[in-house]
Amino acid sequence: MFVIPGLTRNPVFLNWIPAGVCPVLDRGGNGGNSPAARHFVRAFSFEIGKPKKDILLMSLSPEILQDKFRGAILGCFLGDAFGSGFEGMEPDRAMFHMSILSKKFARKYTDDTDMTLALAESIIQCRGIDPEDMAKQFSLHCDLTRGYAIGTIRAVEALRVGFKWYEVARIVFENGSFGNGAAMRVSPVGLFYHHDPGGLQEAAIKHASITHVHPLGQWGAVMQACSVGLAVIQNPKEPFKKEQMLVNLREALWGGPIGYMKALNKIEEVLSRGKRLQAREVAQFLGNGVEAHLSVPSACYIAITYSPDFCDAIRSAISLGGDTDTIAGMVGAIVGAHVGEKGLPVEWIEQLEDGPRGRSFARGLSDRLFETWWKIHQTSSG
Numbered sequence: 069m070f071v072i073p074g075l076t077r078n079p080v081f082l083n084w085i086p087a088g089v090c091p092v093l094d095r096g097g098n099g100g101n102s103p104a105a106r107h108f109v110r111a112f113s114f115e116i117g118k119p120k121k122d123i124l125l126m127s128l129s130p131e132i133l134q135d136k137f138r139g140a141i142l143g144c145f146l147g148d149a150f151g152s153g154f155e156g157m158e159p160d161r162a163m164f165h166m167s168i169l170s171k172k173f174a175r176k177y178t179d180d181t182d183m184t185l186a187l188a189e190s191i192i193q194c195r196g197i198d199p200e201d202m203a204k205q206f207s208l209h210c211d212l213t214r215g216y217a218i219g220t221i222r223a224v225e226a227l228r229v230g231f232k233w234y235e236v237a238r239i240v241f242e243n244g245s246f247g248n249g250a251a252m253r254v255s256p257v258g259l260f261y262h263h264d265p266g267g268l269q270e271a272a273i274k275h276a277s278i279t280h281v282h283p284l285g286q287w288g289a290v291m292q293a294c295s296v297g298l299a300v301i302q303n304p305k306e307p308f309k310k311e312q313m314l315v316n317l318r319e320a321l322w323g324g325p326i327g328y329m330k331a332l333n334k335i336e337e338v339l340s341r342g343k344r345l346q347a348r349e350v351a352q353f354l355g356n357g358v359e360a361h362l363s364v365p366s367a368c369y370i371a372i373t374y375s376p377d378f379c380d381a382i383r384s385a386i387s388l389g390g391d392t393d394t395i396a397g398m399v400g401a402i403v404g405a406h407v408g409e410k411g412l413p414v415e416w417i418e419q420l421e422d423g424p425r426g427r428s429f430a431r432g433l434s435d436r437l438f439e440t441w442w443k444i445h446q447t448s449s450g
Contacts, residue, residue, distance in 0.1 A: 128301070134438045135408035136300050140255050141434040143378065143404020144184050144397045145427065146416055149175035151386050151396030152215070159347040159356070162389040169383065175419045178215040180397040183253035185425060186210060187275065188433050191260050192440050197271045199278055203233035206278070209425070215393075217358070219245055223279050237281045244282030248360040250275070250289040252394045255401035257289075258296025260441055268297050269320060280360075287324035288360025292398055294320040295368050299375070299405035308372045308406065310339055317368070331365035335372075344373055347387035356390030363391055367398035375403040378412055
């Protein structure tokens with residue numbers, strides 16, 4: 069039997085599952101689905117002293133799961149590269165220049181994708197989150213000509229001259245950064261820990277601590293990572309289960325800064341009315357800035373509203389103006405984790421730069437990330 073950590077074998081739990089929903093766990097089933105053929109995961113159900121919410125099981129083949137890993141990494145790359153040309157614009161101006169997206173030319177990524185790739189390499193190397201190795205990967209691979217913020221530039225430069233990973237976060241901001249830099253790069257954490265909600269939350273905060281020690285910066289990374297993880301377990305052919313996702317995100321953010329809970333309340337209110345906010349309304353109510361609490365909720369709202377339509381989701385993110393490359397990159401990671409690479413626009417992918425650390429490298433890296441995850445959990449299946 070293939071047992072994903074977090075899926076209990078308690079008889080009460082087994083009795084709760086309707087017969088036939090999960091043959092491997094169904095006591096009456098023949099267990100014919102091998103770990104190499106099927107992968108059973110649950111929606112996030114956090115055990116933090118509150119009543120357990122509904123547990124949703126979804127069967128994913130390894131091929132679909134691998135495609136979702138690719139989709140998240142390439143989706144971040146796409147959102148970042150296509151959104152970077154609109155950074156700093158007001159919503160109306162961004163909308164006016166939207167025709168740029170239909171033009172074909174080489175699209176270069178910025179610091180968002182650069183750090184995402186470095187983080188993925190560290191997770192593969194260490195089979196999880198190791199801040200010391202992350203610092204090493206950032207020091208080796210971060211290309212500071214790709215639009216890095218001054219704070220991150222100073223942090224990376226400090227690492228390169230010998231500062232310890234736990235020393236650099238307060239070099240620029242004494243009380244810690246509440247920017248969205250940790251959230252923008254966190255999608256590999258959401259992918260690697262999608263099966264383990266408690267581990268995901270811990271890993272997101274631990275990974276953020278190198279550059280972001282302010283709670284708003286750290287919990288923005290938690291919200292984004294959880295959104296990616298939840299997207300992985302969604303059916304790629306169907307829209308998001310929006311209400312359940314909000315429940316899961318609320319549990320994930322329990323104990324964090326109140327601003328994220330307030331943002332979820334706003335999103336829930338809008339969705340309950342069955343209408344989509346216009347770009348200027350999203351920017352007004354949820355934000356479009358470089359602060360984590362004024363950008364991650366916007367990315368989450370757009371992703372769950374527009375997915376599985378990747379192109380519309382990215383257009384909507386860009387139309388917010390402001391920090392367009394980061395918000396579109398976060399939206400791309402969430403939607404990409406939902407629909408997989410097969411749901412991404414081929415004509416857009418072909419425009420992505422393909423140098424030494426370009427689109428081919430990113431695709432191969434996502435495959436290595438999946439293979440590392442899969443080997444760990446095949447071994448744990450017994």
